[in-house]
Amino acid sequence: MVALPIGDPAPADGMLPAAALGGLAGQPFGVYVHVPFCATRCGYCDFNTYTPGELEGSSSPGAWLDALRRELDLAARVLGMPAPAETVFVGGGTPSLLGAAGLAQVLDAVRDSLGVAAGAEVTTEANPESTGPEFFAGIAAAGYTRVSLGMQSAAPHVLAVLDRSHTPGRPVAAAAQARAAGIAHVSLDLIYGTPGETRDDLAASLDAALAAGVDHVSAYALVVEAGTALARRVVRGELPAPDDDVLAQRYEQIDATLSAAGLRWYEVSNWARSVQSRCRHNLGYWTGGNWWGAGPGAHSHVGGVRWWNVKHPARYAAVLASGRSPAAGREILTAEQRYTEHVMLRLRLADGLPLEVLEARGRAAAARARTDGLATVLAGDRLALTVRGRLLTDTVVRNLLASSRTRPDL
Numbered sequence: 001m002v003a004l005p006i007g008d009p010a011p012a013d014g015m016l017p018a019a020a021l022g023g024l025a026g027q028p029f030g031v032y033v034h035v036p037f038c039a040t041r042c043g044y045c046d047f048n049t050y051t052p053g054e055l056e057g058s059s060s061p062g063a064w065l066d067a068l069r070r071e072l073d074l075a076a077r078v079l080g081m082p083a084p085a086e087t088v089f090v091g092g093g094t095p096s097l098l099g100a101a102g103l104a105q106v107l108d109a110v111r112d113s114l115g116v117a118a119g120a121e122v123t124t125e126a127n128p129e130s131t132g133p134e135f136f137a138g139i140a141a142a143g144y145t146r147v148s149l150g151m152q153s154a155a156p157h158v159l160a161v162l163d164r165s166h167t168p169g170r171p172v173a174a175a176a177q178a179r180a181a182g183i184a185h186v187s188l189d190l191i192y193g194t195p196g197e198t199r200d201d202l203a204a205s206l207d208a209a210l211a212a213g214v215d216h217v218s219a220y221a222l223v224v225e226a227g228t229a230l231a232r233r234v235v236r237g238e239l240p241a242p243d244d245d246v247l248a249q250r251y252e253q254i255d256a257t258l259s260a261a262g263l264r265w266y267e268v269s270n271w272a273r274s275v276q277s278r279c280r281h282n283l284g285y286w287t288g289g290n291w292w293g294a295g296p297g298a299h300s301h302v303g304g305v306r307w308w309n310v311k312h313p314a315r316y317a318a319v320l321a322s323g324r325s326p327a328a329g330r331e332i333l334t335a336e337q338r339y340t341e342h343v344m345l346r347l348r349l350a351d352g353l354p355l356e357v358l359e360a361r362g363r364a365a366a367a368r369a370r371t372d373g374l375a376t377v378l379a380g381d382r383l384a385l386t387v388r389g390r391l392l393t394d395t396v397v398r399n400l401l402a403s404s405r406t407r408p409d410l
Contacts (some may be wrong), residue, residue: 004297007329011306017332020303023290025082030284031075031110033068034295035092036313037061039130043163043229044191044222048297048311049093059097060312064295065105066256067317071294071309071326072113079292079302084115087281087291088122100138101404107142120147121185121280128174129166134173136181146185146201146279147178148218153199154208158194161239163229168208175212182349185277187216192250193242194222199352202250204255208251215277217263219254248391255387266350268390286345288338296326304333344397352384358400365399 004094007381015379050059075081088110095103115260123146124139131149139147151171152164158266159168171188178186188209192202209217222242223232233239233268255265263271267286272278284291293300299308307330310316319326333341339357346353355363366383369375374389374396389396 004308004311004328005331007308007331009020010327010330012324014074014327016078016302016305019334020305021079022066023303024079028086028284028292029081029083030089030281030289031085031088031114032112032291032293032295032296032298032300033088033090033095033106033111033283034105034293034298035090035095036064036296037092037097038094039097040163040165041229043161043233044225044226046225047093050313055313059317061102063317064313065109065311066389067320067326068106068294069109069113070320072109074320074325075292075294076113079114081114084117084120084195085110086117086120087284088116088120090282091125092125094127094130095124096130096135100135100142103139103144104142107144116143117164123148123279123281124172127149127166128170131174131177133177133181136178136183140182144183146178146187147183148187148189148216148279149174150177150193151205151209153194153197153201154205155197158197158201158205161194161196161230162191172208172212173187175214179213185216186212186214187218187279188212188214190217190254191222192219192254193247195239195242197248197250199253202253203257205326206254208259210261215263215273216271217258219251221251221351252387255390264350265390268348268385268393283349286349288299288342288345304338306331306333340401343400346396347383347400349392350384352378352382353400355381355383362400365402369396369399 009222034048036049038051041049041051088107090103090106098106107122116122122144124144125148128149128151149171152162154168156168173189175186190205192211224234226239234241256270263273265271266278270279288347290302291300292302294312295309297309297311299306307327309326310319310328315324343353355366358366366375369389370377373386373394375383375385378384385393385396
């Protein structure tokens with residue numbers, strides 16, 4: 001699993017500087033809830049998740065939910081909540097293991113402590129195998145408006161390499177059941193570049209996702225994370241590492257196929273059928289918004305202060321039971337850090353980066369990106385990446401940052 005950042009000590013009472021809290025009023029606010037439970041661990045996964053065998057009885061969904069309520073109450077005290085949350089995102093892990101009743105309790109806990117705005121976007125991730133018509137009807141009745149289903153691939157041999165437990169056709173069936181239950185927005189997540197995946201395999205996965213009638217697709221290049229079972233297989237020579245040229249070809253294939261079907265990219269790894277289909281919660285991350293991340297290992301950001309919780313569910317529950325914040329550390333972002341993140345994240349969006357944030361040297365770098373076919377300028381003087389530019393996002397960002405000054409007003 002990825003180690004937590006080092007950062008600075010976090011105050012035991014969880015309090016934030018007045019300057020950080022001052023910008024909350026009138027700004028969209030989101031809540032992320034991390035569910036740390038999985039039935040099995042996928043070979044590529046390095047998320048902060050735990051199987052029953054790994055926990056060995058040291059934590060349970062019930063204990064986790066009690067601790068979550070304590071943290072949400074803490075959040076309400078710290079923030080003062082001038083307005084209810086406009087987005088809620090329950091991720092993991094496998095939130096659908098909680099069942100519809102458990103997810104209803106999670107959303108009730110957010111409502112009770114922080115409030116949920118009318119018209120809020122409320123999302124849960126779900127493993128297709130732990131869902132069904134009753135599950136989707138239950139979460140729709142509870143107030144969930146969006147579900148993100150882990151599909152990864154329609155090819156059985158690709159799922160086997162990834163150690164995914166669902167059957168190839170189940171995500172498409174689950175998407176149809178979610179739509180039938182009245183879930184307004186349904187997304188499927190794909191992984192591309194898995195060893196052994198062919199162009200035809202990916203085409204079949206895209207065709208299946210489109211046939212499901214979803215209005216959102218996320219597609220991520222496979223990353224071999226250190227310490228995972230997949231990484232050990234690559235080190236032993238059992239599997240080849242993903243090839244960068246192949247990953248680029250697969251990305252272009254994904255973009256062309258989805259675009260032709262009416263799903264347009266709005267972030268480098270995300271495509272939506274309409275503006276309304278975009279994930280508002282994730283847009284909050286990408287546009288520098290404020291959110292409280294509750295749960296073991298969850299990260300938060302409010303007014304330029306970023307912090308992260310202790311990772312293990314048992315430790316998380318124990319700290320909260322003692323009356324202390326579960327934050328393991330935090331950092332107050334400098335003007336330079338905030339500017340770097342502003343450029344990096346805004347450029348990942350189809351809406352682009354306003355050229356006005358760049359000084360003369362930065363604009364020269366933007367002009368070079370245009371000449372090289374990596375970017376274009378949209379109406380309103382916004383620099384946006386081309387398909388080729390999206391494949392070289394890090395390079396474009398580095399060039400812009402190397403040529404620009406810090407903007408402390410961002």
